[in-house]
Amino acid sequence: WFMAIPESAEPEELNQMILIRLHGTIWNHLMFGALYSGWAIQLFMTGDVSTQGLVVAFVGVSAFGIVLCLMHVRGAVVAYLGSALVPLIAFMWMSEETHFRTGAFIVIMVALVFVIVLNRYSRGFARMINQANLVKRQKLEAERLGKANLALANQDSLTGLANRRCFMSTLERRVNDVKSHRISGIAVGILDLDGFKLINDVYGHSAGDKLLVEVGRRLSALQSSRVYISRLGGDEFGIIVSNKMNDSELIEIGELLCDAIKAPFCVSGKKTHLGGSVGFAKWADQSDTGESLFEKADYALYHAKENERGGVIIFAAHHAEIIREVREVDRLMQDADFIDEMSLVFQPIVLPNTATTVGFEALARWNSPLLGNISPDVFIRSAERAGTINKITAFLLEKALGEAKKWPEDLFISFNLSMQDITSSEAMVRLIAIVNSSGFDPKRITFEVTETSIMDNYDTALLSLSLLKNMGCKIALDDFGTGYSSLSYVRALPLDKLKLDRSFITGIENSEDACSIVHTMVEMCQSLRLDCIVEGVETKDQLSILSAMGVKLIQGYYYSRPLCSNDAVDFVLEERRLDEFRESPMTQSDMAVIG
Incomplete structure (x- = not known):
């Protein structure tokens, strides 16, 4: 036991120690064996016949015992047999x-056995031993491969950050740490890059990948x-902040x-810029889970991108109320009859100089x-999710065109399409069929x-959009200035109109x-x-x-x-009666009546 090799020894050191011990x-x-052989020969020479017999027997038994004890060390057995029995x-x-010769022959036979x-x-x-070593090597290799696979499974191959899978598992561990009071709190954040999609499309996916690597x-x-960051996918990054903070x-x-x-980033030899919006959700009580915190952070991010692009939003109580409403809306979306509860309203689009309505949205x-x-x-986002x-x-659209047929023929109708509408071939075929079967002039339709x-x-x-344009429909880019606002895209798209977002008009006075x-x-x-339509005009000063x-x-x-619908028709008819009245010649008696 006092010569035991320590288990903590390194493999090379361990092998060296074993070789030294074996030698x-x-x-x-x-x-x-040499000393034992000399002792046996000396006794054999000086002893009587009984002593000589005992020597031979003792040598044989000793050899058997030593061979039995050292069978796993063949070199030591051979060394002993050679030095003890051969002489x-x-x-x-x-x-x-x-x-004596007979005894020698017997000893030789025993030695051969x-x-x-x-x-x-x-x-x-x-x-x-070789099999055990092979199994050990295979086990070590399996452990190495397992660790490598685990690293690959938990690491984003592009940026080297932890991936979504690792983020979610880490989040669950941190939540458990909070619940067991090992840490004082936790906050979950989602960071989304603003403008990455545009750069990725303009310079190519290779440049986009390099940009993500630098990010x-x-x-x-x-x-x-305290701050743990991972890549969730695309241009989104997850953040976990451990311990409580204000x-x-x-x-x-x-x-x-x-x-x-x-x-600034350098992309294809040119400097370019990105922005980032962040949504955070803080641990509130024991009812919070990793999934609920992530959902809250996602909503806070959405709120940031919609209202404070480039800012940081922390999920608050009023956001929770909105989420409850959204969940209720999602639930109602599962009802097959919900669509019958939907209706349309129409807002006039006006020529400011003459105050004449030329169309409705x-x-x-x-x-x-x-x-x-x-x-x-709320319900449009819910419908997109569902x-x-x-x-x-x-x-x-079918309902809107039916109502628009009641209008004067010089008015156009403006109708909104979602991302899923213009990226689905089936949806486009259906929309085109509705326009063709409506009997409404496509030239009077703006999408x-x-x-x-x-x-x-x-x-x-x-x-x-090109298909709709070829039908004769007009195309308007809505909320211009709030998204990517790339002139190269504006020139490439088959546009007829740009609508400036109401955010540009607020405070213009x-x-x-x-x-x-x-x-x-x-x-x-x-x-x-391009025709320019300005939305959100609410005061006379803005109009001027x-x-x-x-x-x-x-x-x-x-x-x-x-x-x-009925009020929209009445609005136009009343407007036109007033226009005709203003343009008609008036007599003094007419003026007196008006007075």
Whole structure:
């Protein structure tokens, strides 16, 4: 036991120690055998016949015992037999006594049996050891491959950060740590890159991958014992912040991550810029799970991208109320009859100089008997998640064209299409069939699409819009300026109109910068020979400023809120009666009556 080899020894050191021990054992038994043989010969020479017989018997028994004990060390056995028996056998054989030679012959036979048995056992033992070593090597290789596979399964191959699978498992562990009070709190965040899709499409996927690698490198440098970052997929990154912190500290972390992304990138030899939006959700109580925290962070991110692009939003109580509403809407979407509860309203699109209505935008409304009026933003997103948006679009388009047939023939109708509408060949075939069967002139139809819906699948969207354009329909880019706003895309798309988002109009009366931005956009539309429609006009001052800029079409509450179908018809007819009245010659008596 005092010569035991420590288990902590390294493999090379272990092998070296074993070899030294083996060599020592062999030499020890070689010398012991020589001394033993000398002692036996001396006794044999001086003893009587009975003593000589005992010597032979003792030597044989000793040899048997040593061979039995050292069968696993063949070299030591051979060394002992060679040094102990060979001299004794030689001495006995050279003796003139017949019984000595007979004894020598017996010893030789016994020695041969020992050697044969030893050899067979040694080969079997060697095979067993080799097999054990092979199994050990295979086990080590399996462990190595297992670790490598685990690393591959948990690591994003592009950025080197942890992947979504690892993120979710880490999140569950952190949640359990909070529940068991090993850490004081946790916050989950999702960071989404703003503008990556555009760069990826313009410069190619290879450049996009290089950009993601650099983003991963920058974010990785910001990791710490408290901040864990992974790539969830695409241009989204997950964040886990361990231990409790207040909102300002959490926002500071989010802004630090966004600032790292805002630094210029070099793509194909050119400098380009990205932005980032972050949504956070903090641990509230024991009812929170990893999945619920992730869902809350995802909603906070959506809110940031919709309202504060490039900012950091922390999930709050009013967001929870919205999520509950969304879940209720999702549940109602499973009802086959929900579509019958939907209706349309129509908001006038007006020439500002003459206050003449030239068209209406059809807007979807859902008045649920259970939830009341549901916001279009909510039920449209819910329909997109549920995969029912194409069905809703077809139903509402057919209904809208039926109502528009009641209007004067010089009015157009503007109708919104979702991303799933313009990226689905089946949906496009159905929409085209509805237009063709409606009896409504396609030239009086304007289909509105958002920048984001086009960028998500540009090639398919371009094909769909071209099909609608070839039918005679017009195409408008909605909410221009809130998404990618790339002039190269504006020029490439078959557009007829641009609609400026209402966010550019807010505060235009008091902001020279806002005026300059809108004026630049209006001039751009004029240079591209596109009609410019400004949304969200609510005051006379806004109208005056826009008219002075040369804006041709406006839409907003200043002229009218969205109207039901009958009210829209009455609105136009009343407007035209007033126009005819103003243009007709009036007598003094007429004036007196009016007075």
